[in-house]
Amino acid sequence: MSFASDVRGELARVPVGEPCCACSELTAALLCGGGIAWRGRNRYAVTITSAEAPTVRRYFGMVKQFWGVVGQIRTITGDGLNNQTRYQLAMPEEEAAGLLDKLGLLDESALFGVRQLPLEETVRFACCRKSFLRAAFLMCGAASNPEKDAHIEFSAPTEGLAAFIADQLNYFEIEVKNRCRKSKYVVYLKRAEAISDALSLMGAGSAMMAFENVRVKKEVSNRVNRQMNCDSFNINRVMGAAEALIRDIHYIDAEIGLDKLPKPLREMAFVRANNPETSLADLGELMDPPLGKSGVSARLRRLADIAEKLRCGDEVKL
Numbered sequence: 293m294s295f296a297s298d299v300r301g302e303l304a305r306v307p308v309g310e311p312c313c314a315c316s317e318l319t320a321a322l323l324c325g326g327g328i329a330w331r332g333r334n335r336y337a338v339t340i341t342s343a344e345a346p347t348v349r350r351y352f353g354m355v356k357q358f359w360g361v362v363g364q365i366r367t368i369t370g371d372g373l374n375n376q377t378r379y380q381l382a383m384p385e386e387e388a389a390g391l392l393d394k395l396g397l398l399d400e401s402a403l404f405g406v407r408q409l410p411l412e413e414t415v416r417f418a419c420c421r422k423s424f425l426r427a428a429f430l431m432c433g434a435a436s437n438p439e440k441d442a443h444i445e446f447s448a449p450t451e452g453l454a455a456f457i458a459d460q461l462n463y464f465e466i467e468v469k470n471r472c473r474k475s476k477y478v479v480y481l482k483r484a485e486a487i488s489d490a491l492s493l494m495g496a497g498s499a500m501m502a503f504e505n506v507r508v509k510k511e512v513s514n515r516v517n518r519q520m521n522c523d524s525f526n527i528n529r530v531m532g533a534a535e536a537l538i539r540d541i542h543y544i545d546a547e548i549g550l551d552k553l554p555k556p557l558r559e560m561a562f563v564r565a566n567n568p569e570t571s572l573a574d575l576g577e578l579m580d581p582p583l584g585k586s587g588v589s590a591r592l593r594r595l596a597d598i599a600e601k602l603r604c605g606d607e608v609k610l
């Protein structure tokens with residue numbers, strides 16, 4: 293099961309609250325699913341089609357409960373191009389126009405007498421806005437697997453409907469982005485907080501929790517990775533400097549002999565050469581008497597300086 297189908301499965305089970313919400317949800321399902329076809333004067337074929345049976349059963353139950361209309365559910369088996377089985381709820385043709393009228397979708401001035409956008413009063417209350425989004429997601433929503441990507445989207449059939457969906461999200465202060473893709477108008481959400489908010493207000497609380505768990509897990513592992521990279525970078529840095537200095541010490545020994553160095557430098561050279569992985573602070577502890585980090589650092593710099601001068605043939609004052 294994909295994350296998107298988990299979300300849809302959960303949304304399809306959200307109880308339908310008030311008649312206002314049923315009205316808003318059915319309107320969104322019809323407009324986002326593109327299920328209104330003109331069949332001649334005041335006759336319409338009104339259908340809701342989905343690859344998921346629970347979505348279709350939801351609207352079958354809704355029209356029966358709120359409008360007393362008993363639709364018919366049929367199965368559309370996949371053809372060669374689209375192998376997916378789909379389910380379709382068809383409203384009885386003699387009741388379709390009446391249903392559209394009750395939803396406020398009939399409008400004589402519109403093309404074929406049907407509005408392409410809902411009336412503003414369809415989303416009069418916050419509950420209705422949420423219901424609208426729920427149906428929009430069920431009909432034209434998609435979500436990425438959160439393990440891979442944080443992304444949910446609505447791909448609306450018209451620009452106007454995409455804007456209407458974006459308005460509902462903006463109403464809840466959810467920030468959206470838009471783009472056009474293959475003649476669909478896509479409203480999408482990228483920010484994790486926006487996705488969580490949208491999931492929970494549509495009613496997909498469990499999916500929201502699952503999304504949040506993945507997000508927290510990813511954040512922790514990103515932080516651990518960053519920390520590990522940082523630690524190994526520091527180890528490399530310690531090793532790099534130490535290696536260079538140990539080379540210098542061997543060079544000094546080969547050129548003039550470590551026994552020619554003053555005692556503090558000679559001891560420092562021995563301690564460094566014998567403890568290639570030890571930090572400066574710990575090297576100081578190995579000295580007798582112990583030496584602070586800045587003291588260690590000064591002596592190592594002096595050793596590097598001596599090696600440098602020997603390489604360049606400069607005079608070395610010991």
Ligand SMILES: [Zn+2]
Nearest residue numbers: 312313419420
């Ligand atoms: Zn409502």
